[in-house]
Amino acid sequence: MMKGICLRYAVNEVEAEDILQDSFIKAFGSLKSYNAQGALGGWLRRITVNTALMQYRKNKALKSLKTVNDYAEVQSTVEDGAIEQLELESLLEKIQQLPTGFRTVFNLYAVEGFTHKEIGEMLDVSEGTSKSQYSRARVFLRKMIEAEQKKLKYAK
Amino acid sequence: MQNEQHKGSLTDKFEGFGAAPSDELWGKIDAGLEEKKKRRGIIWWWMGSGMAAIIAISALGYHFYPQNEAGTVVENTEEQQAEEIIKTESTDHPGTEQTEDVQKDKNTVMADVAVNSDNTTKNTAPITENEVKPDPFPEENNTASDKNNKPLIVKGSEQAVSKDKSEEDVTEEDLPEKPVKESDKPALISGEIGQIPLKNISKLPLQPAQPKWIKIEPFKKKLPWEFGVSYTFYTPLPWSWPSKSELVPTSPYSTAVEQEQTISSSYDFTQDSYGSSPPLVESSVNKNFNLHAFVGKYFKPRWAWRSGLHFSRSVYRSYYDGFVVEYANTTINSLSIPLSLRADVVQREKFRLTSHLGIFNEFSVLEKSENYFTDGTKSSFGKWVAGYALGTEAGLDAVFRITDRLNLQFGTSYRIYLLQNVKAQNALVFKRHWFGASLGVVWRMY
Numbered sequence: 324m325m326k327g328i329c330l331r332y333a334v335n336e337v338e339a340e341d342i343l344q345d346s347f348i349k350a351f352g353s354l355k356s357y358n359a360q361g362a363l364g365g366w367l368r369r370i371t372v373n374t375a376l377m378q379y380r381k382n383k384a385l386k387s388l389k390t391v392n393d394y395a396e397v398q399s400t401v402e403d404g405a406i407e408q409l410e411l412e413s414l415l416e417k418i419q420q421l422p423t424g425f426r427t428v429f430n431l432y433a434v435e436g437f438t439h440k441e442i443g444e445m446l447d448v449s450e451g452t453s454k455s456q457y458s459r460a461r462v463f464l465r466k467m468i469e470a471e472q473k474k475l476k477y478a479k
Numbered sequence: 480m481q482n483e484q485h486k487g488s489l490t491d492k493f494e495g496f497g498a499a500p501s502d503e504l505w506g507k508i509d510a511g512l513e514e515k516k517k518r519r520g521i522i523w524w525w526m527g528s529g530m531a532a533i534i535a536i537s538a539l540g541y542h543f544y545p546q547n548e549a550g551t552v553v554e555n556t557e558e559q560q561a562e563e564i565i566k567t568e569s570t571d572h573p574g575t576e577q578t579e580d581v582q583k584d585k586n587t588v589m590a591d592v593a594v595n596s597d598n599t600t601k602n603t604a605p606i607t608e609n610e611v612k613p614d615p616f617p618e619e620n621n622t623a624s625d626k627n628n629k630p631l632i633v634k635g636s637e638q639a640v641s642k643d644k645s646e647e648d649v650t651e652e653d654l655p656e657k658p659v660k661e662s663d664k665p666a667l668i669s670g671e672i673g674q675i676p677l678k679n680i681s682k683l684p685l686q687p688a689q690p691k692w693i694k695i696e697p698f699k700k701k702l703p704w705e706f707g708v709s710y711t712f713y714t715p716l717p718w719s720w721p722s723k724s725e726l727v728p729t730s731p732y733s734t735a736v737e738q739e740q741t742i743s744s745s746y747d748f749t750q751d752s753y754g755s756s757p758p759l760v761e762s763s764v765n766k767n768f769n770l771h772a773f774v775g776k777y778f779k780p781r782w783a784w785r786s787g788l789h790f791s792r793s794v795y796r797s798y799y800d801g802f803v804v805e806y807a808n809t810t811i812n813s814l815s816i817p818l819s820l821r822a823d824v825v826q827r828e829k830f831r832l833t834s835h836l837g838i839f840n841e842f843s844v845l846e847k848s849e850n851y852f853t854d855g856t857k858s859s860f861g862k863w864v865a866g867y868a869l870g871t872e873a874g875l876d877a878v879f880r881i882t883d884r885l886n887l888q889f890g891t892s893y894r895i896y897l898l899q900n901v902k903a904q905n906a907l908v909f910k911r912h913w914f915g916a917s918l919g920v921v922w923r924m925y
């Protein structure tokens with residue numbers, strides 16, 4: 324479960340393992356603070372997500388500016404609901420290709436279920452920024468799906 | 480709190496997704512845990528060793544330096560010497576020579592010491608071994624018979640005088656054939672033993688001679704001024720690592736801008752992705768330099784105040800979530816006017832352990848920044864800056880007297896900031912709790 328979370332927040336498996344390692348070290352180091360009344364899985368999940376966010380902060384996110392602007396300016400022809408219809412592995416692969424900022428906000432909102440206000444507080448950005456990042460992330464994903472569909476079409 | 484729009488959509492899809500960590504990863508985790516434990520140990524070791532050093536130094540100072548009685552350091556008086564002799568006698572010979580009235584004996588001894596003191600300056604030549612010295616107090620010692628007028632033969636050790644023989648039987652025949660080795664001699668004060676009356680020879684304290692320390696000017700007569708400089712290195716304590724509440728609210732870059740400014744089609748590559756500035760994502764600070772020039776005054780033998788001008792330099796690092804600026808190093812130079820109350824916990828002639836408690840107010844005056852960009856370039860600038868910080872500090876200083884006026888000071892201190900506000904170009908994260916170690920010199924002017 325923990326590695327799955329890490330894979331969603333990381334660019335690749337190497338980075339995911341780094342996050343996982345830090346998460347385990349934090350978890351073992353703070354076992355005394357674990358309240359046995361809560362679910363262990365939820366506690367570990369929170370630690371892993373927080374560690375992934377720390378990684379996001381260190382990465383000085385959103386370096387592929389040109390790509391971001393390209394996708395921001397072009398609207399996709401793929402329906403918005405197509406993202407949820409994707410296979411797990413395919414969706415994970417595309418999430419990993421998202422710029423770090425988009426990927427982080429997308430994971431926090433779409434998968435973890437945080438509100439934009441909470442995400443804003445976590446990432447030290449405004450609620451509006453979180454909404455914008457999430458919206459752009461979905462456009463980004465739809466464009467990737469569209470590109471994949473075109474590739475398959477040409478292949479045929 | 481869950482957002483309603485996407486609740487359960489992708490969450491269920493990723494539920495339970497994952498893989499077991501590899502063996503290699505478990506090895507790394509194990510190594511990481513060991514390193515973390517070691518790092519935590521180093522912090523506590525550093526703090527603990529600092530305190531232990533102060534305590535050890537204090538204990539040594541307390542043990543080796545003469546103690547004063549009235550909050551000042553003075554040499555032993557003649558009266559104190561007499562008191563010591565009385566004490567030695569009463570403990571060494573209980574019930575034997577105590578038939579005389581104690582008060583009478585005390586008066587006799589005091590008179591002896593007074594005479595010895597007068598003669599000390601006249602007889603400063605050291606006694607050579609086996610030297611025969613005439614009794615300079617024949618009348619005082621002539622209590623029982625004229626035999627007491629026989630000269631006292633001073634051997635290498637007073638213990639060499641045979642207890643089987645009375646004092647009057649001691650002659651040159653009793654001298655040992657071989658000279659007594661220097662190492663066998665007790666460390667008695669040279670030039671004095673030959674002048675102690677025979678009657679009181681057994682009352683000499685069997686203590687090694689104390690080195691004579693530089694005589695200190697008693698504070699009760701003239702309380703000194705203090706001038707000095709010190710260097711202090713502070714490090715933030717672990718429990719004050721970055722937290723949101725410590726973010727400076729007045730920094731122009733600490734407030735995130737609205738989404739409209741975040742990404743726009745008319746994006747200017749020379750600007751940050753968030754319009755005017757990127758939001759801060761992480762920050763750290765190290766206060767690594769603190770130079771103090773101070774003046775102080777003892778207003779009571781144990782109590783003093785101290786103030787002065789302190790210069791401090793703090794280095795901050797701010798990481799940004801931006802397209803252009805990756806991170807920035809900001810150096811804030813500040814001037815401070817502290818005021819502290821000091822109390823000497825231990826006072827010795829050459830050592831003082833002083834506790835202090837005070838307040839300080841920092842005025843930030845100069846900011847220097849270096850901004851590092853994602854393309855590897857950097858820009859730097861310096862400008863005047865306005866800022867204010869207020870805090871309190873407590874600690875212990877060990878002060879060693881080197882010369883009559885010059886003192887060396889080692890100290891540890893704990894600093895808490897109550898208020899921090901600096902309007903710097905970059906967002907700064909302050910720390911409230913600091914631990915410091917200092918080294919300085921103090922001139923004491925009487």
